[in-house]
Amino acid sequence: MELANKVAVITGAGSGIGRASSLKLASNGATVVLVDFNKETGEETLKLVKEQGREGIFVQADVSKSEDVQNYVNKAVETYGRIDIFFNNAGVIQKFAPFTTVEETEFDRIMSINVKGVFLGLKYVLKVMEEQGSGSIINTASTAGIRPEHSVAVYSASKHAVIGLTKGAALEYAKKGIRINALCPGGVQTALTASVAEQFEKGGYVQDEISNMRMGRYADPNELAEMVAFLASDKASYMTGSIALVDGGLTL
Ligand code: NAD
Numbered sequence: 264m265e266l267a268n269k270v271a272v273i274t275g276a277g278s279g280i281g282r283a284s285s286l287k288l289a290s291n292g293a294t295v296v297l298v299d300f301n302k303e304t305g306e307e308t309l310k311l312v313k314e315q316g317r318e319g320i321f322v323q324a325d326v327s328k329s330e331d332v333q334n335y336v337n338k339a340v341e342t343y344g345r346i347d348i349f350f351n352n353a354g355v356i357q358k359f360a361p362f363t364t365v366e367e368t369e370f371d372r373i374m375s376i377n378v379k380g381v382f383l384g385l386k387y388v389l390k391v392m393e394e395q396g397s398g399s400i401i402n403t404a405s406t407a408g409i410r411p412e413h414s415v416a417v418y419s420a421s422k423h424a425v426i427g428l429t430k431g432a433a434l435e436y437a438k439k440g441i442r443i444n445a446l447c448p449g450g451v452q453t454a455l456t457a458s459v460a461e462q463f464e465k466g467g468y469v470q471d472e473i474s475n476m477r478m479g480r481y482a483d484p485n486e487l488a489e490m491v492a493f494l495a496s497d498k499a500s501y502m503t504g505s506i507a508l509v510d511g512g513l514t515l
Contacts, residue, residue, distance in 0.1 A: 264292030265496050270343040272296040272335065274326050274384060275353030277304030279453030280403065280446075283484035284350055284491040285319075286311055291492055293348060295319035296339040298326070300353070326353045326380030336387040346391045348495040351384040352403040352446075356455050357418040359462040370417050377421035378428070385432050389441065397440045401494045402429045404445040406510045426506060433504030442503040444494050449510030452481040477512030 271288045275281035277299035289295050289312045297312070299305035302323045309321040322338045324331035339346050354377045358369060381402050392398030407415065408422030429445040436443060450456060490509050493499055508514065 265498070266348070266492070267292035269293045269347040269495075270296065270339065270345050271348035271350065271495065272298065272339050272346050272388065273350040273352060274298040274324075274335075274380070275403075276308050276321075277301045279455060280448065280451060280484045280487045280491075281350070281352045282308045282311075283488040284352070286315065287485070287488035287492045288348065288350070288495060289317035289319065290315055291496070293317075293495075294343055296335065296343070296346075297321045298324050298335045298353070300325050326384060327375040329383055332380075332383040332387050336391060340391055345395055346388055347395075347398055349384065349388045349392075349398065349400045350403075350491055350495070351381050351388075351400060353380055354403055354405075354421075354455075356459055357415045359414040359459060361414065362416055365417055373417045373421050374424075377418070378424045381425050381428055385428060385443075389432065389436065392441045393436070393439060395440075398442075399495050399499070400432075400441065400443040401491055401507075402443070402445050404429070404447050404506070406447050406449045406508070406514050408445070408447060409506065409508075409514060429506075430504045437503055442494075442499065444499070444502055444505045444507055446487065446490060446494070447506050447508045447510060448482060448487050449508075449513030450476055450481045451484055451487060453484055456481065475513050477515055480511070482509065482511055 271293040273285045276285045276297035305321045312319045322335040324335045404425040405422040407419040408426045411419040433443040
């Protein structure tokens with residue numbers, strides 16, 4: 264129970280990487296504050312946490328809204344007194360489209376959830392961690408934050424921004440006992456990838472991407488959760504500002 268007595272806040276906890284990581288952090292001893300836009304799936308994750316005999320609460324929030332972010336941070340502190348681990352993970356994928364056809368509204372949607380949501384989470388959680396003088400934050404970027412993926416330039420830009428926010432914040436907080444790292448998944452079998460599978464295939468893109476998956480398969484969300492649990496723990500005590508690639512060789 265290496266995360267015993269730790270309080271972890273997880274956004275996007277209702278599905279995919281967020282759900283798998285919530286269960287992993289809880290099984291390693293953490294008390295969890297589960298955050299998601301989707302009440303039904305968020306509460307399902309909480310049920311799974313409780314079935315493990317672990318403690319937690321669910322808070323519904325849209326991570327792109329400042330008042331919602333302040334509310335989940337306040338709920339975590341009111342309920343459990345502190346935040347030791349923050350998995351700043353909620354994100355959405357762009358509709359695949361040629362660059363010149365991307366609507367401004369789509370640009371704003373992606374940026375407000377993937378970038379502003381991560382920024383707001385950092386802003387309010389860092390205030391709590393700074394007072395404590397300790398904490399570990401993991402922001403979910405993507406291999407698309409390192410090199411672009413075809414027909415999703417805005418998504419790629421948003422994930423480059425997540426890496427920028429991670430490094431900028433890590434630099435400021437390195438001497439304050441707070442570590443901030445970026446998780447970079449490649450292709451993971453989640454609702455997100457399922458939702459774009461058809462668009463992938465229509466664009467002839469899926470073949471490209473599968474051939475880049477050197478292991479010939481998508482990751483299971485649990486394979487990402489292992490990295491999240493490691494970065495959250497004191498085992499990663501000398502890691503900050505790092506890009507943790509868990510991509511099955513996608514970027515080779
Ligand atoms: P998912 O769709 O399975 O889960 C995302 C969760 O975030 C959902 O429960 C959803 O309700 C929630 N969410 C979306 N918008 C929200 C908002 N505004 N406020 C609060 N919650 C919101 O997706 P996933 O694949 O687990 O993705 C998690 C993260 O991993 C995302 O940041 C995504 O960009 C990133 N990522 C995923 C892959 C992949 O292949 N699946 C690859 C690289 C990066």
